[in-house]
Amino acid sequence: MTTARIIQFALVLAVTPVVHAQQRWALKTADTSLTVTANADQLAITSLSFTGNASNWIGRSVRFPLLDHIFINNTSQPVRWKFLGKLGSHTVGETTLQFISSEPKLELLSIWQAQPGPGPVEHHFEIVNRSGQVIEVPLQPSLALTLTAPAEHSLENWWVEKGGDRPSDAGTHREPINDGYRFNGRSTPYAENREMIPWMSIHDVTGSAGVYFGIEFSGRVGFDVSAAGQPLKVSITAGLDPSERDFRSRLADGERFVTPTLFVGCYRGDVDDGANRLHSFVATHLRPPVPDARYPLVVNNSWGSGLAVDEAMARHMIDDSAALGVELFHIDAGWFRAVGDWYPDPGKFPHGLAPVSDYAHSKGMLFGLWVGWTQGGTESRGMETLAVTNPKQRDWFTHDYPANWKPSAFTGATVCLGDAPARAWCLNELRRIVTSCKLDLLEHDQFMIVDQCDRTDHGHTTSPGDIAYHAARGYYSVYDQLRKEYPHLLFEDCVNGGHTVDFGIVRRVHYISITDTYDPLSNRRAFYDASYPLPPSMCECYIENQPGPSLATFKTMLRSGMMGWCTLMCDTRAWSDEQHNAARRQIEIYKKWIRPLINHGNLFHISSRPDEARWDGMQYFNSQSGKGIVFAFRGAKAAETSHVFRLKGLDHAASYKVWSEDGSVAFNQVMGAKLMTEGLKVELNGLGASDLIYLQAQ
Ligand SMILES: [Zn+2]
Numbered sequence: 001m002t003t004a005r006i007i008q009f010a011l012v013l014a015v016t017p018v019v020h021a022q023q024r025w026a027l028k029t030a031d032t033s034l035t036v037t038a039n040a041d042q043l044a045i046t047s048l049s050f051t052g053n054a055s056n057w058i059g060r061s062v063r064f065p066l067l068d069h070i071f072i073n074n075t076s077q078p079v080r081w082k083f084l085g086k087l088g089s090h091t092v093g094e095t096t097l098q099f100i101s102s103e104p105k106l107e108l109l110s111i112w113q114a115q116p117g118p119g120p121v122e123h124h125f126e127i128v129n130r131s132g133q134v135i136e137v138p139l140q141p142s143l144a145l146t147l148t149a150p151a152e153h154s155l156e157n158w159w160v161e162k163g164g165d166r167p168s169d170a171g172t173h174r175e176p177i178n179d180g181y182r183f184n185g186r187s188t189p190y191a192e193n194r195e196m197i198p199w200m201s202i203h204d205v206t207g208s209a210g211v212y213f214g215i216e217f218s219g220r221v222g223f224d225v226s227a228a229g230q231p232l233k234v235s236i237t238a239g240l241d242p243s244e245r246d247f248r249s250r251l252a253d254g255e256r257f258v259t260p261t262l263f264v265g266c267y268r269g270d271v272d273d274g275a276n277r278l279h280s281f282v283a284t285h286l287r288p289p290v291p292d293a294r295y296p297l298v299v300n301n302s303w304g305s306g307l308a309v310d311e312a313m314a315r316h317m318i319d320d321s322a323a324l325g326v327e328l329f330h331i332d333a334g335w336f337r338a339v340g341d342w343y344p345d346p347g348k349f350p351h352g353l354a355p356v357s358d359y360a361h362s363k364g365m366l367f368g369l370w371v372g373w374t375q376g377g378t379e380s381r382g383m384e385t386l387a388v389t390n391p392k393q394r395d396w397f398t399h400d401y402p403a404n405w406k407p408s409a410f411t412g413a414t415v416c417l418g419d420a421p422a423r424a425w426c427l428n429e430l431r432r433i434v435t436s437c438k439l440d441l442l443e444h445d446q447f448m449i450v451d452q453c454d455r456t457d458h459g460h461t462t463s464p465g466d467i468a469y470h471a472a473r474g475y476y477s478v479y480d481q482l483r484k485e486y487p488h489l490l491f492e493d494c495v496n497g498g499h500t501v502d503f504g505i506v507r508r509v510h511y512i513s514i515t516d517t518y519d520p521l522s523n524r525r526a527f528y529d530a531s532y533p534l535p536p537s538m539c540e541c542y543i544e545n546q547p548g549p550s551l552a553t554f555k556t557m558l559r560s561g562m563m564g565w566c567t568l569m570c571d572t573r574a575w576s577d578e579q580h581n582a583a584r585r586q587i588e589i590y591k592k593w594i595r596p597l598i599n600h601g602n603l604f605h606i607s608s609r610p611d612e613a614r615w616d617g618m619q620y621f622n623s624q625s626g627k628g629i630v631f632a633f634r635g636a637k638a639a640e641t642s643h644v645f646r647l648k649g650l651d652h653a654a655s656y657k658v659w660s661e662d663g664s665v666a667f668n669q670v671m672g673a674k675l676m677t678e679g680l681k682v683e684l685n686g687l688g689a690s691d692l693i694y695l696q697a698q
Pocket of ligand 1 (some may be wrong): 398408416417418419453456458460467
């Protein structure tokens with residue numbers, strides 16, 4: 001670990017006759033060095049480079065657009081900023097630059113953070129209303145800069161889709177950046193289409209280097225990218241959805257508006273090299289602390305039996321899960337009385353859920369529960385339940401519901417978490433559930449963060465971006481408080497699988513369901529995409545029982561969901577003895593060999609994206625332990641019986657012992673250089689078969 005350093009130096013540019021005090025601050029992580037300059041009414045990034053490397057991505061610095069007007073009584077008022085200087089900070093690596101406006105009286109803080117170790121530099125703005133009256137602020141981007149590529153170098157923009165519903169045929173995008181290139185990437189709280197995870201990597205193919213960006217917010221956010229000229233200049237503006245030109249957020253006197261935190265990081269090598277640095281940063285600085293040393297855990301989720309779960313079935317599933325080596329038993333939807341009535345169904349769980357949790361604990365397992373806690377129904381019992389029919393709660397929902405409206409079995413009406421009383425009820429209800437059901441893990445599902453709400457008393461304006469801003473911050477406040485009170489509780493984000501995936505939610509949960517389609521191909525595709533921006537430990541695949549025609553395809557089903565967080569969603573009681581034995585062995589490998597690599601190794605995408613017609617594979621390698629693994633999959637329609645994977649991240653001069661679980665590779669000793677240039681040949685006879693190939697440096 002290198003300690004982040006901030007070197008501050010002031011330069012006075014004596015340009016006659018006007019003299020401006022121009023000041024610069026250097027922010028430095030182990031791999032990203034950035035200089036920001038402030039003077040008079042201007043703020044700009046003036047250098048950006050890989051730490052220790054002279055080449056600078058900023059050819060021409062671009063002024064950050066600072067908001068130049070606000071609204072008072074719906075009338076636009078111009079704002080003129082004056083740079084005051086750097087504020088004192090007690091946070092290591094933080095630099096806060098202060099601007100003020102004297103009429104109207106406002107304060108604008110530009111807050112930079114360079115964390116220790118590898119990773120990006122982060123930035124956000126805070127706008128404080130000191131005017132003595134209510135104001136409305138327009139859109140303020142969180143980051144603006146222009147990258148300049150070395151002459152004649154080819155650039156690409158890499159970005160990935162969220163895996164909501166079903167991963168598409170594209171998933172991972174790799175777009176050449178030419179003169180005239182335009183990209184408007186957007187992320188909303190609930191992805192409906194082929195939305196991006198708010199991450200992108202501008203990759204210099206010729207120079208083997210790049211710059212990646214991410215947004216730590218779950219509202220409506222995005223990147224606008226445009227490129228022009230030769231050498232190419234790539235302009236990037238990012239933050240709240242740049243297309244929402246009429247955005248407004250309301251601030252009472254003394255209130256502050258906080259823009260989404262943006263991060264920018266530099267890397268050398270390929271996109272995986274940048275992503276691995278980012279993974280380490282996320283695991284160290286963004287993801288909540290991991291309360292269990294075994295993380296990521298092997299889970300069995302009751303959804304393998306759908307809504308049928310009851311106490312007897314849960315106990316049988318716990319017995320079977322324990323015998324397989326599963327570490328957490330999870331009850332999905334089907335346990336409660338009704339949507340919004342989050343008490344155990346007395347017909348199914350006459351003794352409540354605490355005895356089920358006790359039983360899991362007695363078998364050495366943790367206990368988790370699905371709760372759609374933002375969802376209300378029609379069962380109104382005072383404040384015990386959440387219901388659109390309760391006059392005291394009706395206004396918490398985004399709109400009124402007709403008298404004949406009914407929730408479905410596990411989806412209801414969504415409350416707006418921008419509303420303080422709704423938030424308070426949800427937090428209290430979660431406290432009750434976590435305590436009374438003895439939870440080790442809390443999963444949330446369905447709509448969590450709304451961006452449409454008709455109410456006028458929730459603190460937000462009518463701007464979708466502002467509704468999402470308030471709802472996202474409301475969601476954060478509930479989970480931040482709950483985590484403070486229950487520091488050992490694990491949190492899972494499943495918003496119908498893969499609909500809410502961003503670096504804001506990454507700060508609140510331990511893992512994310514990355515898709516809602518659970519067959520082996522969809523799981524591999526979703527993992528291939530999401531594992532660029534996210535640490536693989538956070539990428540959860542649910543494994544649905546699709547064993548295929550053979551024991552080989554049964555193992556492929558399991559392995560396709562074992563590259564990150566592994567959740568079985570199978571009623572394992574239906575498996576044969578042979579399948580049980582195979583599953584027990586895969587889980588044992590996961591815990592002993594794969595999991596340490598997920599946590600401490602680097603991940604490499606060593607094939608094209610899975611498509612069934614070809615082979616696909618992923619590789620982990622940890623240079624400290626010298627251990628690695630290759631997941632090799634022969635597509636279910638791939639005619640070739642063998643495939644050569646070129647490995648990555650090995651030491652050219654080292655010799656590696658290579659062997660495999662199922663015999664697709666003969667036991668061998670091979671030089672790193674050969675594995676990376678000539679590759680590793682894998683042979684699999686059956687369609688849809690797979691193998692795990694182990695590497696150990698000698
Ligand atoms: Zn609202």
